[in-house]
Amino acid sequence: MLPEEIQQLETPAAIAQWDAEALTGGSLARGELVLWTARERIAALCRFLKEERQFTRLVAVTCIDRYPVEPRFEVVYLLHSIPRNERLRLKVAVHSGDAVVPSVCGVWAGANWYEREVFDMFGVRFEGHPDLRRILMPDYWQGHPLRKDFPVHGHKYSYKDE
C-alpha cells in the first residue's frame, strides 16, 4: 500500500477518494512523485487525472527493462499539469510473457507516437492503439533494440536490399 507521506499529498489523496484500489504503490524521492497502478486501471486513471486533476499534458510514455527480474517491464507515463505546475510519474509493471498494456491514445492524442516507440523498442503491445507499427526501426527489423538482451551492435549486419 501507499507509504504514509504520500497518502497526504493532494493528487494521491484525490485518486484514493475516486478509487481506493487504483494505486498499488508509490514513492517520493528527490521531490519527484511516482505512483504505481495496475495494468487494468491505467486508462481510467489517466482519464481521471486529465479531467479532474488538470493533467492536460502527457510529457512522454516510456519503458524500463528490468531484465532478468520479473515483472520485467515498467511502462512509465510522465504527466504534467501546467495550471498547477505539477509533475507526476505513473508506472505499470508488465511480465515479459504477457507484455500488453491498454492504450491511452484516447485520453491524449499525443500518446500515439510514444506508444509506438515503446512497442518498437521494447515489444510491449498497446491494446486499442489505432496504428501500432514500428516507428524508428525499419519494418523488417527483427527484435526490439532497447531490450537488455539485445546486443548493442545488433544481431547481424544484414540489410533487406543487399
Place this chain on the structure above:
Amino acid sequence: MNPVDTAMEHRLEEIEPAAPGAPRRMVLNMGPQHPSTHGVLRVILELDGEIVTSARPDIGYLHTGIEKQAEALGWQQVVTITDRMDYLANLSNNLAYVLPVEKLLGIEIPPKAQWMRVLLAELSRINSHVVWLGTHALDLGAMTVFFYCFREREELLRIFEMFSGQRMMTSYIRIGGLALEPPRGWDRAVRNFIRGFPEKVDEYEALLRENPIFLKRTQGVAYAPLEQLLDLGVTGPMIRAAGLAWDIRKAEPYSSYEKFDFRVPVEQSSDVYARFLIRLEEMRQSARIVEQALEGMPEGAWKADAPRVVLPDREKMKTQMEALIYHFKIVTEGVHVPAGEAYVPVESPRGEIGFYVVSDGGTQPWRVFMRTPSFGNLQALPALFEGKLIADTIAALGSMDFVLGDVDR
C-alpha cells in the same frame, strides 16, 4: 501478430486505388530527401486537388540508437553523445542530461558553473533560432536573411570553439560543472557578439516584416488551436505562439534561471507568423540573459567539490595521494551514481527536453530516456497540414523548427 505483416498491410493500403465513384485522390511523397525538411523526413501526403486531405510523417531515417549507446557508456561519457541529437542546440542537450544525473548524485554545483551554463544555453538558443530563421526565410524565398543569419552563426560557432575546441559538437558541460576552465578572453568574445546582436535582430525583422511575400505566406497559415496542440504534446515556441504563457525557465527554474530577468513572449494567432514573432523576441530576451550573466558572473570554482565524481586538478593529482586515487578510480572505473531515477525538464530552443535517467548504482546508466521536443512537436504535423493548401506545407514545416536528429535520436 508479426510486426512485418502489419507494415506490409499498411503499405498496400497506401497504394490502393480509390473505389469507383469515390473522390479522386493523389498520394504524394514529400521527402525523404526534401530541401525544406533540412534532414531526412518523409511525409505521405494525400491530395484532393491542391488541398492536403491527409499527411502522415514517416520518421526513423536518422535513428542512431543513442539511448541504447548510453547504456554502454559511462555516466560522464554519455554527455558527449547528447549533442549529436539536436545539433543546433548542443549545450542545451548537455545541460538537460547533466541536471538529472546531478540530482541523483546530490552534488552542489558552484554558482559560476551554473551561470556559465545559463550563458551557454542562451547562446545555444540564439544559435538555433538564427539558423532556423535563416533557413525558414530561405524556404519561403527570402534569401538575404539567410546570409545575415549565417554571419551571426559563424561568430557564435567561434565562441563555442573557444570554449570546447569544436565548432559543431560542442560538449562543454560535464556532470559536476564544466569540462574545462573557461578560456582566457571568453568574456570579451561574448561581449563583442552580444553588444551588436539586438540591432541585428531588428535588421532581420525589418527585412521580413515589411516583405509582402513573407507576410502572405505566413499570416494565417498553418493554424492549429491551443487545445489540439496541448493534446498532441507540443511544447516550446509553438505552444507559446498559440497563447499559452508557459516556459520551463520560469515555471520550474533550473541552474539559477530564477536570478535572471527576462520576459516570455506570447502570441495568440497560432500561425506561422506568430511562431516567427515568438522566436524573434526570444532571441532578444536571450541576449538580455547573456548580458546579465556577463555582468554578474560570480567568481569562484567552475566545478563542484565532489572528489568521487569530478576529476581533480592536474596539480593536485601530482602532489596529493588522495587526489591521485580519485583520479585513478574515475578514469578506470567511472562514476558511481546512486540507484534511483530522476527527470528534470529543460527549456530547449524547441521546447521541453528532459532526460529520464535510471540508475542501478553502477558506473553506467541502466536506462536513459530522452524526451526530445522535436519528437513531441512533429506529432502535430498532420494537424498543421490537413485541410490546407499544399503550397503552405513548406511554411508549416519550417514553423515547427524540428531537427531530425532530435526526432529520431
